[in-house]
Amino acid sequence: MLNKFIKIKNYEIHKLNYENPIEVFENHAHQYGSVVLTGKGDESNSRFSMIGFLPNFEMVYDGYDVLVNGDPVAGTVWNIWHRLLHESAFHELEYPASLCGFVGFASYELGKGLEFLPKTTIDSYTMPVIQLLTYENYIIFDHSNREVWHINFNYESTYKKIIQKVVDQSFEIFNIQPEANREEYKNKVTRIKNYILEGDVYEVNLTQQIKADFNGDGFSLFKRLYSKNDAPYSCYFNLDRLQIVSNSPELFLKAIGKSVETRPIKGTISRSDDPVLDNINKGTLLNSEKDQAELFMIIDLLRNDLGKVSNIGSVKVINSKKLECFKNVFHLVGIVESELSRDHDYIDLIRATFPGGSITGCPKIRSMEIIDELETYTRNLYTGSIFIMNREFLNSSIVIRTAVIKDQEIFINSGGAITIDSDPEQEYQEMTEKIKNIMESLGNDCFS
Numbered sequence: 001m002l003n004k005f006i007k008i009k010n011y012e013i014h015k016l017n018y019e020n021p022i023e024v025f026e027n028h029a030h031q032y033g034s035v036v037l038t039g040k041g042d043e044s045n046s047r048f049s050m051i052g053f054l055p056n057f058e059m060v061y062d063g064y065d066v067l068v069n070g071d072p073v074a075g076t077v078w079n080i081w082h083r084l085l086h087e088s089a090f091h092e093l094e095y096p097a098s099l100c101g102f103v104g105f106a107s108y109e110l111g112k113g114l115e116f117l118p119k120t121t122i123d124s125y126t127m128p129v130i131q132l133l134t135y136e137n138y139i140i141f142d143h144s145n146r147e148v149w150h151i152n153f154n155y156e157s158t159y160k161k162i163i164q165k166v167v168d169q170s171f172e173i174f175n176i177q178p179e180a181n182r183e184e185y186k187n188k189v190t191r192i193k194n195y196i197l198e199g200d201v202y203e204v205n206l207t208q209q210i211k212a213d214f215n216g217d218g219f220s221l222f223k224r225l226y227s228k229n230d231a232p233y234s235c236y237f238n239l240d241r242l243q244i245v246s247n248s249p250e251l252f253l254k255a256i257g258k259s260v261e262t263r264p265i266k267g268t269i270s271r272s273d274d275p276v277l278d279n280i281n282k283g284t285l286l287n288s289e290k291d292q293a294e295l296f297m298i299i300d301l302l303r304n305d306l307g308k309v310s311n312i313g314s315v316k317v318i319n320s321k322k323l324e325c326f327k328n329v330f331h332l333v334g335i336v337e338s339e340l341s342r343d344h345d346y347i348d349l350i351r352a353t354f355p356g357g358s359i360t361g362c363p364k365i366r367s368m369e370i371i372d373e374l375e376t377y378t379r380n381l382y383t384g385s386i387f388i389m390n391r392e393f394l395n396s397s398i399v400i401r402t403a404v405i406k407d408q409e410i411f412i413n414s415g416g417a418i419t420i421d422s423d424p425e426q427e428y429q430e431m432t433e434k435i436k437n438i439m440e441s442l443g444n445d446c447f448s
Contacts, residue, residue: 003087005057005069006134007156011097016148021049021141022223024148025236028053029219032163033133034238035103037388037395038141041232041324045251045263047144048395050388052103052135054162056155059084059104061130063113069159077130082347084132091392096140097151101390104132105237105244105399108379111355112372115365121378124211125406127242163240171216173410173442179208179376185431186424188374195370196420203297204361204370207415208431209377212442214410218243221403225441229327233397235386243405244381247437249326250398252356252385253349257392258340260306260349261318264298264358265398266417267291267332270433271325285330286323290421292332295321298417299334301357301364306338308352314339328436346394350385356398359383361417380404382413403438412438 025036033055039046060067061077090101107129138151192204222236222245229247237244251263269285272278306315319335361367381404387396404411414435416427
């Protein structure tokens with residue numbers, strides 16, 4: 001039975017003193033499967049942080065087969081995921097244990113499988129398409145009320161994969177290789193504009209990959225990056241040979257019960273240390289017709305995606321253009337809400353909306369075909385999603401501003417939305433600005 005490893009025998013909740021999640025996570029960062037989801041921002045998207053350690057269950061989908069705790073399981077990944085969600089009982093527990101559940105990620109490549117799109121990109125590294133874990137231990141932080149709880153679970157069956165490494169808590173990178181230089185990137189922007197003129201698309205999210213050799217500790221990189229920019233959907237995920245260092249500002253899907261929210265980001269401009277210039281940049285973004293058009297197109301796309309699984313008439317744009325401030329950039333954000341229909345669950349919601357429209361373009365499928373044509377390397381986790389979920393609670397990010405470390409190499413992607421009004425040079429500058437914090441944290445800006 002699938003549920004034997006997620007069936008809860010009993011659990012205990014212990015109140016802890018309020019502390020910084022990153023400092024608490026230090027004790028677990030080098031254990032296999034350990035994860036921290038944290039960040040700062042307004043209460044609507046940064047109230048809670050979560051730590052998980054000592055995994056008791058693991059599902060891995062490589063695009064072909066599904067493994068549960070290392071053993072193959074018959075069935076499609078979607079059917080298995082549905083079963084896992086509905087056989088789990090986290091949502092029935094007392095608060096805050098009711099916020100616990102499956103923690104994991106879905107890579108951008110899941111979207112290609114959903115739409116049966118051809119793949120011509122090169123795999124610069126490999127990783128699962130989906131990976132889910134549950135834990136014996138969760139630590140939940142409520143930053144609004146300055147409360148912390150440690151929830152310890154005992155399950156009917158036990159599966160433990162314990163790997164703890166002693167590492168030198170420093171790092172270095174060398175041999176940095178951007179996928180495209182300035183002129184090559186600008187030429188790709190021009191090609192997309194030609195597709196727009198020909199009527200293929202309205203907008204395409206173009207990205208590129210930077211890779212380098214990496215020696216040292218991924219968590220040390222995460223700490224340095226987080227100190228520069230404590231983005232609301234930051235995450236460090238330690239999966240032994242694979243570490244995820246995410247500094248994402250973008251919510252993908254949030255749901256409590258049947259209430260669903262998505263917050264696409266479209267429109268970016270750099271911050272300045274000069275308050276006068278900073279205010280000018282803010283006004284420039286708010287008044288930019290190009291950036292507003294980008295945002296409105298993606299809001300419309302997401303309204304359509306949510307409508308596939310929501311009650312008729314429940315999809316509403318709550319805010320069509322909200323300015324959000326981060327340490328190195330301003331962003332324009334839309335807020336869309338809906339009510340999930342009675343016949344659909346969170347797996348149906350993910351299938352209907354994945355990958356997020358803000359990182360594909362419009363229309364989605366044709367944009368994804370052009371992305372595959374113009375981008376050299378497979379995106380893998382980049383522009384996928386990191387999430388925590390149970391039957392009544394879902395919180396997930398769009399994986400941007402993220403580094404993936406695999407087998408002593410590091411992979412970083414960046415890009416932006418291309419429209420008919422895009423200026424190739426400005427798009428190149430925006431692409432570099434978005435990962436400025438990561439490159440500075442690595443101590444080597446290949447774009448300087």
